Amino acid sequence: MKGLAGEPSTVTHVTRTDVFNGVRKLLRDALEHGTAERLALDREFIIAMPYAGNETLRARRPFPDEVARALADGDNLTRLAEAHDPDDLGLRDVWETIVVTGRRVGEVVKLRWDCIGRYGGLAMFWHDQTKVGNYDVAIRIPDSLYDLLAERQRKTLDRFVARHGRRPTGSERARLALFATKVRNPAGTTALSYTWFNRGFRDWVNELDLGQLVPHQARHTLATNLLRAGASLTHIRRYLGQVSDRMAEHYVHLTSTDLEDVLQHIWVAGPGTAQPGELLAGDATPLTREQAQALAIDLSRRSTPAEGGFCTFQPVVEGGACPWNLDCHNCDKFVLSGADLLYWRRKREQWRLLAEGAPDDATADYLHRYFEPTARAIDGLESALAGLGLLDDALALDLRKPQDYFHRVWSTAFRAADLAQAAGDEQDQIDDTTDEQEQCA
Structure with missing residues (x-):
């Protein structure tokens, strides 16, 4: 070896x-x-x-921000094509496709000529996920990538015409490799190798002096960005072609327990208040993580979990019934926390889709007006988290229902001495009852 x-x-x-x-x-x-x-x-x-x-x-890390910018810089990409692919076989095109789609290197270099198409006006990208046994899978791609691959199709077709003096037949075109090698490949059906791409990529990275990097890190970077944009692990697994959520978790780096606690403590006013989205803990100015942790509020005493946030109405917090029949989102005692951001982002997308599908403009306007206080609360939550320097961390926290971690069963505690005393009192009461029964007998 x-x-x-x-x-x-x-x-x-x-x-x-x-x-x-x-x-x-x-x-x-x-x-x-x-x-x-x-x-x-x-x-x-x-x-x-x-x-x-x-x-x-070992799981690969995503690209650091400065590395990602360097690998997507236009001048650097031009250098990749001119210096490391003088025959224009598609080195730059392969790399840009990997970055945009998150596909594996082998899935891109082995693409067939007819890998793209428009269906209902949508640009689609067809490929084989051979590692997990998914074949002829399609994903949507941006028009910029579609145009890039369409130009590569033209170049591949021109090479076939230049070699054979004619255009390929339908069956020949179906077998063509999009990124065809020049070595012993008269029919154009043999694709470039992973080794060929990796050699050119490694030389380019070494030239840029970026350290030890591998192309597969682009896949991890895309997965992390998807998570921050609100995608769940299930969505990431399906998009990237993983076989399980556990494998997909290698591509994301969730926040630590301490940070989860801090995000739980960043509160803004809910949609039912006079000023939805108003920060309720501290000033929205940049803070260190230690300062943010100092904003902690004792959730077990001052709030109780509710759907998408926390209830601060003390009679309810202390165990009483809700006088408003649990209409939390229209209640001025309801607050949103930093850990709820992804939950409310999904809610906002649901309302937007509902409004877009309204039968008429009047209904759409009504839906927008009805959701407007909630939208202001979400905007306020995002602004507060950004001001505290915690927005990216909040977008990486995917708890779905964070309140589950603060259920009353978990937040109710007893002193061991009190439990022992209670057990002793109960035993004394049993003994007294037994004595009374014996005296009656």
């Missing part, structure tokens, strides 16, 4: 696993098909070859 530059590979857990499991499979196949017997290989030797286990790979 050798590295990308041809140097001897360092023996790691992964290379050891590849070698031992590969040799073990080769020997067992030889045993099953009779090759071992013809070569006089001893059966005991073959079955003694150990199984090296599964590969354990």
